[in-house]
Amino acid sequence: MYNFEFEKPTTVAEAVAALSSDEAQALGGGQTLLPTMKQRLAMPEKLVSLTGIADMKGVSASGGTLTIGGGTPHKTVADEATAYPALAALASNIGDPAVRNRGTIGGSLANNDPSACYPSAALASGATIVTNAREIAADDFFQGMFTTALDEGEIITAVKFPIPEKANYQKFEQPASRFALVGVYVAKYAEGVRVAVTGASEEGVFRWTEAEAALSSNFAVSALEGLSVPADGMIGDLHGTSEYRAHLVGVLTKRAVTAAA
Amino acid sequence: MSQVTMTVNGKTATGDVEGRTLLVHFLRDELQLTGTHVGCDTSQCGACVVHVDGKAVKSCTMLAAEADGASVETIEAQAADDGTLNVVQQAFQDHHGLQCGFCTPGMVMSATALLKENPKPTEAEIRHYLEGNICRCTGYHNIVKSIMAASGQDVDSIAAEVAAQ
Ligand code: FES
Ligand code: FES
Numbered sequence: 001m002y003n004f005e006f007e008k009p010t011t012v013a014e015a016v017a018a019l020s021s022d023e024a025q026a027l028g029g030g031q032t033l034l035p036t037m038k039q040r041l042a043m044p045e046k047l048v049s050l051t052g053i054a055d056m057k058g059v060s061a062s063g064g065t066l067t068i069g070g071g072t073p074h075k076t077v078a079d080e081a082t083a084y085p086a087l088a089a090l091a092s093n094i095g096d097p098a099v100r101n102r103g104t105i106g107g108s109l110a111n112n113d114p115s116a117c118y119p120s121a122a123l124a125s126g127a128t129i130v131t132n133a134r135e136i137a138a139d140d141f142f143q144g145m146f147t148t149a150l151d152e153g154e155i156i157t158a159v160k161f162p163i164p165e166k167a168n169y170q171k172f173e174q175p176a177s178r179f180a181l182v183g184v185y186v187a188k189y190a191e192g193v194r195v196a197v198t199g200a201s202e203e204g205v206f207r208w209t210e211a212e213a214a215l216s217s218n219f220a221v222s223a224l225e226g227l228s229v230p231a232d233g234m235i236g237d238l239h240g241t242s243e244y245r246a247h248l249v250g251v252l253t254k255r256a257v258t259a260a261a
Numbered sequence: 262m263s264q265v266t267m268t269v270n271g272k273t274a275t276g277d278v279e280g281r282t283l284l285v286h287f288l289r290d291e292l293q294l295t296g297t298h299v300g301c302d303t304s305q306c307g308a309c310v311v312h313v314d315g316k317a318v319k320s321c322t323m324l325a326a327e328a329d330g331a332s333v334e335t336i337e338a339q340a341a342d343d344g345t346l347n348v349v350q351q352a353f354q355d356h357h358g359l360q361c362g363f364c365t366p367g368m369v370m371s372a373t374a375l376l377k378e379n380p381k382p383t384e385a386e387i388r389h390y391l392e393g394n395i396c397r398c399t400g401y402h403n404i405v406k407s408i409m410a411a412s413g414q415d416v417d418s419i420a421a422e423v424a425a426q
Contacts (some may be wrong), residue, residue, distance in 0.1 A: 006263070006280035006326045027324075034322050035304045037281075047280065075316075096393025097371065098307065101316040102323060111274060176305070191411060 001037040008049040012056065012132050012157055018048040020155035026050055026155055028107025029073060031099045048052035050106070054208040056157055064163050070106025070130075070156035072109060077105060081125070086167035086260070087125070092118050095178050106156035112204055114145045114235065115179035117171060119205040122159060124167070124185035124196035130158040145204040164189050166219075170252040172199075174239055182245050184208075184252040186260055195253060200234050200245045211253055219261060221254045265329040269294070270338035270394050278325040284318075285309045287325035288335060296336040300395070307394035310367040310374075311335045317374035319393070336366035339373070349373050349411045356416065358407030360398035367394050372408045383414050384419050 009015040019026060025044035027033055029051065036042045050056060056071035061083035078092035078100065094100055094108075094117050108118040109129060120151055122129070122138045129136040132155045139147050150156070167187040175179040180199035187194050193215040195208045214223040229249045234242035262277040269292060276291040284343045288311070297332040299321055301309035307347060312334040323393050339347045346354065349372050359365045368391070375382060375390045382390065406416045 001281050004280045006324065008326070008329075011385065030327070031304065033323060034283075034324070035302075038302055047324075049324075051327060096307070097374065097390055098310055098317045098319045098393050099304070099322075101318050 001034075001040060001053060002043045004044055005046040007046065008052045010052045010054070012053060012155060015048055015050060015155055016132050018046070024048055024153070026110070026153075028071065028104040028110070029099075029102035030107075031095065031103035032079065032107065032111050032113065033139060036216040050104075050155065056106070056155075061163070066161045066163055068105050068159050068161070070158055071104050072106075074100035074103050074105070074108075084161060084163045084167075085199060086164075086169055086185075086187070087121055087161060090121050090169040090171075093117070099178075105159055109141070109159065110148060110150055110156055112142055112146055112148050113179070114201070115174070115177070115181070115183075115199040117169070117180055117183055117198065120180075120183050120185035120196040120198040121169065122161070122196075122206060123205050124187040124194045125161045125164060126187075126189075126194060127162070128160040129156055130160060131156055137181070139207075142205050145202065147204070151223065162189065168256040170256040170259070172248050172252060176197075181240055182248040182252055184249060184256050186215070186253065188215070188219055188260065193219060195256075197229075197249050197253075200229075200249055202233055202235055208249065208253065215257065219257065221257050221261075224254055224257065236258040236261040263326065265325055266272035267328050267330060268332040270334055276325075280324070280326065282309070282325040284313075284323045284325045284328050284333070285320055287328075288320060288333070294335050294337050296362055298366055300363060300367075305393070305395065306364070307367040307371060307391075308364050308372040310394065312370060312374060315377075317371055334370075336369060339369060340354070347373075349376070349408070352407040352411035356403050356407040356410055358399065358404045364396040364398075365392060368396065368404055372404075372411065375408070376412055381414060382408070384409065 007018045023045035027047045056069040058069045059080040063088045066084045074091045074094045081088040127138045164187040169185045171180045171183040180197040185196045197201045198205045231242040231246040234245040236242035266275045298308035302307035304322040311320045409416045
């Protein structure tokens with residue numbers, strides 16, 4: 001990889017200042033960014049590590065909301081998000097143990113990889129993305145493959161998840177990358193059911209509103225009978241055609257409802 | 262260049278690194294600790310796994326600068342000073358858990374991390390934990406068997422053995 005300047009601030013304010021220069025980039029756990037830089041697909045002039053900011057780490061629950069610091073590694077979420085078991089389970093199955101010890105929730109959401117697990121949890125839970133500058137609803141945050149509402153230099157300091165009555169995440173794993181070939185997250189709240197799909201669409205994570213409506217009136221697999229997502233706009237590659245991915249969305253949604261119910 | 266200082270296998274190590282210097286390169290090229298291997302350029306193989314502050318990480322996917330001030334443990338610190346293998350290494354030898362040995366440093370470091378957090382893992386838990394460690398030779402059965410044995414469990418019941426009976 002090309003060389004760069006390295007900084008490791010200990011406060012959010014210092015990190016924001018360090019990121020204000022051109023060509024500076026935030027570094028979370030580096031489990032995606034460093035491999036990308038090795039391939040020379042990214043070449044920032046400065047990396048600002050967020051791993052030294054104590055305020056951005058940790059998991060806490062109060063009043064029906066689970067709050068996770070943006071710099072919290074997946075392993076910590078897996079162990080400590082006991083108030084929201086479906087989310088802890090998702091975190092415990094990202095990548096592999098070494099990746100989970102370094103990779104962070106803020107890094108995953110900011111990158112918005114179309115096959116990453118966390119975006120589906122944030123979208124299905126109607127989470128709030130907290131940054132150094134503002135709060136962004138998950139519905140507004142994800143704006144297509146690798147694209148988010150974050151401004152240049154804006155840092156995800158925390159993510160707030162409303163804890164649902166029931167939830168489940170089903171990941172059909174691409175065994176080489178350990179990313180989701182397709183992943184479906186179903187979350188049932190008093191106000192209704194939300195279903196978010198990762199890995200499938202060329203637009204990145206999305207809500208399957210038809211399934212949400214059906215499940216909101218009847219939270220049962222039978223409610224999904226006859227529903228399907230169109231193959232049009234689904235990712236097709238050597239791991240699976242767009243028809244295959246569209247089919248998986250239906251299958252995994254049913255599995256998630258069965259597991260959650 | 263900037264200076265980093267970390268504890269590696271109990272000893273203080275200091276060196277100059279570039280921003281881009283990976284921990285694995287610092288260990289291998291600066292400290293001559295070549296037991297930690299590089300098997301890929303894509304963070305997938307796990308041959309480079311070491312422990313940083315007690316946690317298994319891929320040292321090819323962590324900057325040396327990020328380990329400044331940390332405590333790092335590598336495969337070199339696993340055997341006793343007189344060469345006596347630790348329990349995981351001995352089990353790999355006894356149960357033929359390696360062939361070419363290229364993946365073994367990472368396998369041993371991952372297995373050690375697993376057993377610290379889960380002293381009596383099931384076969385399924387071992388296989389799940391090893392998802393980030395690739396072996397081109399063994400087909401994994403003997404690695405799983407070695408880790409079962411290292412945790413003091415009966416190894417006759419693992420899937421490959423049952424199939425062979
Ligand atoms: S060398 Fe680190 S994962 Fe392959
Ligand atoms: S023993 Fe050869 S790669 Fe594992």
